[in-house]
Amino acid sequence: MKPLVIGTRDSELALWQAKTVQLQLKNNGVDSVLHPVKSSGDLNLDVPLYEMGITGIFTKSLDVALIKKEIDLAVHSMKDVPTQLPKTIVQAAVLNRANPYDILVHKGLDFLDGKGHIATGSLRRKAQWLNRYPNHEVSNLRGNVNTRLKKLKNNDWNAAIFAAAGLGRIQLTPKNSQIINWMIPAPAQGAMLVVSNEKNTQVLNALKPLNDKTTEICVSIERSFLRTLEGGCTAPIGALAQVNENDIHFEGVLLSLDGKQRFYIKKKCKINNYKGFGECCAQEILNQGGDKLMDKLRQIL
Ligand SMILES: NCc1[nH]cc(CCC(=O)O)c1CC(=O)O
Incomplete structure (x- = not known):
């Protein structure tokens, strides 16, 4: 060959x-x-x-x-x-998937309790950050991983958000960083x-x-969740499926751009029953009122 x-x-x-x-x-x-x-x-x-x-x-x-x-x-x-x-x-x-989570690269964490200013180009990260820290400011930050690290250094932002896997792979994870364990990653992040x-x-x-079969199943659930919700637009949506013995634990989220509205689901199923699970979780988000938010997002985005 x-x-x-x-x-x-x-x-x-x-x-x-x-x-x-x-x-x-x-x-x-x-x-x-x-x-x-x-x-x-x-x-x-x-x-x-x-x-x-x-x-x-x-x-x-x-x-x-x-x-x-x-x-x-x-x-x-x-x-x-x-x-x-x-x-x-x-x-x-x-x-085989690496760390699926987001990571905060910061210049000290005191800002979390007060006024803060972080940077990210991701609607999903921005919305989840503002939902948790409504008084913080979020600036746009684009470019590849190396560019974004440099921009963080050269600006007076307190922190910026990255994919842990992206920094880890090219050995650029700074000491002053921590995994954001409450933020739901992008579908298939780290894969x-x-x-x-x-x-x-x-x-x-x-x-x-x-x-890797386990990763394949997890990301297929996350992407089915996304596909069922999105209808072709890039809304603030997070999804994470993880296998524990014979169970798949799923968490999914849909937010408004300002982070004020948040629809969340946490659910588990047996690995053997994973077909249709992502779609079913998305349907529950839509039924909670996520359908109206998606309509609104489709008009804006
Ligand atoms: N959006 C760009 C992008 N696409 C994949 C990764 C990192 C690796 C991964 O998530 O699998 C990144 C960088 C980032 O989000 O910080």
Whole structure:
């Protein structure tokens, strides 16, 4: 078999993730090379992007490269992947999940009890923070992990929020940080997804051993919860499923942008019954009044 071509974005975190997949393939006797692509750029395809169902801003370029057969597989942070994959692209493996939680990088924690000013670009993190600390201010913070750490240093914010897995993977977790154990993470946060072409059975077979069944089940519940609620918009939604012996413990949340409204669910089911569980949890959120909030969010976002 010719070395497989692994498509990846070119940030430090994305490259680390792609190299992890490369190493796991290597351990199974499969050779590969990395093919980093810039996130935006020239996306010319014979068919319009929307006709292929290509939507995600982080995943677009790699979707196109896969469809053009420039790469054999692509590695993504699973939380960046839209719940609906493009036509002909399939989930090939979900890797064993790292820490799923968010982490607060701070300059001392005294601000928690008083006036505070934190930074995040995520609607989900902002809404949950404001729900808990209504008197705090939240500023927008964008860019890759390295950029955001630098911006935190150069501003007078008290803290910023990151994915623990993202910082941990590239060994950038600062000493002055703590896991935010009350904040419900993004669906699939901390998990890596490998996708490929549905017809490429050779590649799909090579990737099968990389799949972690427990992670696959947990993130599928979280993404079903998200898909049932969202209807194509990026609302402040958190979801986390965790396995404990034969049970799956699920927590999900939907908030208004200002954090004032919060719909929450905590529920468990047997692993064997996980099909439909995420949808069922989402339905309960909608029934609590989350449906009206989702209508409102769809008009704003
Ligand atoms: N939104 C960007 C992004 N996509 C995946 C990660 C981290 C790794 C992960 O969550 O799996 C990050 C950085 C962050 O949220 O701080």
